[in-house]
Amino acid sequence: MSDDHEANTADRARWRRYLADERAEAAVYRELAARREGEEREILLALAAAEGRHEAHWLALLGGDDSGVPRADVRTRLLGGLARRFGSIFVLALAQRAEARSPYASDPDATAAMAADERIHGEVVRGLAARGRRRLAGTFRAAVFGMNDGLVSNLALVIGIGATGVSTSVVLFTGVAGLLAGALSMGAGEFVSVRSQRELLEASVPDPTAREALADLDIDANELALVYRARGMGEEAASEHAALMVARVKAAGRTSVPTDALTVVEQDDDAVGTGLSAAVSSFLFFASGALIPVLPYLFGVSGPAAIAIAAVLVSIALLATGATVGLLSGASPMKRALRQLAIGLGAAAVTYLLGLAFGTTLA
Incomplete structure (x- = not known):
């Protein structure tokens, strides 16, 4: 490895960039630690200390000169902002992806230990994120299913009815009826589903x-x-x-007698959620999703224009929900967003074509 005087400009620029990123990542972990207690706090502070060791490595290569250090990359700055404001599972999920993208394995100036650290950090963050996912799983599942069902089912209903050529008021009332009926059905269904699941688990205790x-x-x-x-x-x-x-x-x-004497595997009740929280989440998210395709008709738009606006609004919402699921699962947000969009618009397109066919027949 060349010393500081022999290093070319490109090397020093790269080291400064790494230094900025390590400082920003350490700050993210400290911000997250400030919002947690106990073991999770200790783990996050240990991660921040590890990033500090990496920071010291790049600073040493720069001869202790940290002048001209750029801002951290956009992803890391975004993580820092989210950590300061929320400290949520979303930040851990993003941090998990950030650790997986470390360039140290192929960088000649990074040590093998640093590259190994980054890989292990990804697994540590994955474990912390998994805890949050388990706590969130029951309610989040109901929320995602509710939002997606509301978007797709009511868009399909609205544009299917709209394609028949009926009046705007009929489409509007149909959409509102679909919103209420679907939200009540989803809420009741989630309540019964979660309660039944809990009762089945309790029978196994x-x-x-x-x-x-x-x-x-x-x-x-x-x-x-x-x-x-x-x-x-x-x-x-x-x-x-x-x-x-x-x-x-x-x-x-x-x-x-030990209380765990008959237990083999502990149940994770957090992953199931409660019937009431799942029902409320499902009702509210279905209703909010189902409202979106009705909005053009509420504001007096009619005909093909209303159908087009509804489709665009729902497409944006489907992309957002898909990306959210991708972030929380540690997968690619873009792939999940496009998958959600394709499924939702595909289902709506079928009902739209059926509406056109029925409209032609009735005419």
């Missing part, structure tokens, strides 16, 4: 009173192993775990 029998089990004919096998463990692992658990029970005594 071990009976707490069964723990009392463990102190009397014969360790040589350990029936507890059958419990673990029934819950998914292999035969050998179940036998070893059961023997260990019986030994713990006998050592603790009947009054101190």
